[in-house]
Amino acid sequence: MFNDSSARIVEALRERIALAAPGTRLPSTRELVADFAASPVTVQKALRALASQGLLESRPGVGTFVRAVRTARPSDYRWQTAALGAPPARVPRLPTALKTAGNEVIALHSGYPDRELLPERIVRGAFTRAARGDMAMSKPPAAGLPELQNWFAAELGETAPAGVAPPAPSDVIVVPGSQTGLSSLFRVLVGPGRPLLIESPTFWGAIVAAAREHVDLVPIPVGPDGPDPDVLAEAFERTGARAFYAQPNFANPTGVQWSTGLAERVLDVVRAHGAFLIEDDWAHEFGIGAEARPVAARDDGGHVVYVRSLTKSVSTAVRVAAVIARGPARDRILADAAAESMYVSGLLQAVAVDVVTQPAWRTHLRGLRHQLAARRDLMAAGLAEHAPQAHLEAIPQGGLNLWARLPDATDLPALARACEDAGVLVVPGDEWFPAEPTGAYLRLNYSGPNPGAFPEAARIIGRALGGF
16 A cells, blocks of 8 residues: 555556556546545646656546657758758847846846836736726727827927927837837838948847848947947948938947937938938936937938837836838838738737826836936946956946946957856847947946846956956
């Protein structure tokens, strides 16, 4: 007689199964209870364990049977080589920034803020209200909910100088995240085989989107203050490009913010060449020592096509962004976006507009500014003390990242591995250049979890750099 240990029942049944033919029916649960003098709960636990190991299969209403053993064999996918052919463009692999980190790791790699920096209470309440509303069962307009269009247009219009007409709500197209919006803009405004001027370094997602659309990237170097308008003008002349992708506010990864004078000069270059500026205002809510100043607010001639996402600032579960464009470009972008995704979830749009129109949203953003400042300064101080080889050209006035220049002899892959082995995830700067990198860099996110571990992370980076 056995006791009621499910482990002993598992071992006994495993011996029976080894001698039984595939498809053999096991005794009923009642019979096994009597056989092993165990409770039904214990017998069921043992059967579930054997089923999870692939030894048994349950057929509801029929019984439990010995499962046929499947012989492992290698998969042969060579036929797909001929079926697919060579890829038309080499799409870069997903970067380190999307790597999942365990709780025991100090994560400086992610592109998203930690949960404690998000307005969780407001978001949860908005989801509850949206689930009770019409959008839980309705299809929204292709261009987006009118309330959300109104909000995006009003946000941009607030910063428009005198004499510049603010955007209309009808100029707004709601898209499922800025990455989708960038892909659509590169298709519509540039096209395959055509040149796109792009800041270097820049957001890895823009590089990936351009590769997917077979767009030819033309790097425009970015200094501590932004791109050089003369270099930009020469690139327009040389390539015949009709679009320039840029992040004028707290650029990812460098943190650079354009001055008002530089924004005007870039606009003059774009207008002179009859071109578009694709402005990615990804960090609009993440100002620390300065407010975001969208270039799009200074243009009413349709030269600036503006992209702004709420995913990082509201919740990673709310994949909602907007493209603001004027004239025929807007109609083409809407047609492309509708063909790609038809419409954005009305439920998510309802959540987004609920969150950003609450007074508590503004209160949250004021608190967020102070939290980001404290985290940024803690990480910068840690690097200065423990890893002085990681040089910061400037302390960014907004955004989520520090951009650290390393000694030229640094082996970035080896450095990243050494840091990860010691429990710190970092992003090699090479992943942010659309062409060859101009130096060795690390992008370090100060909005991740556990900021109290930043000094220890700096010590680990410093020790790893000491080996080069």
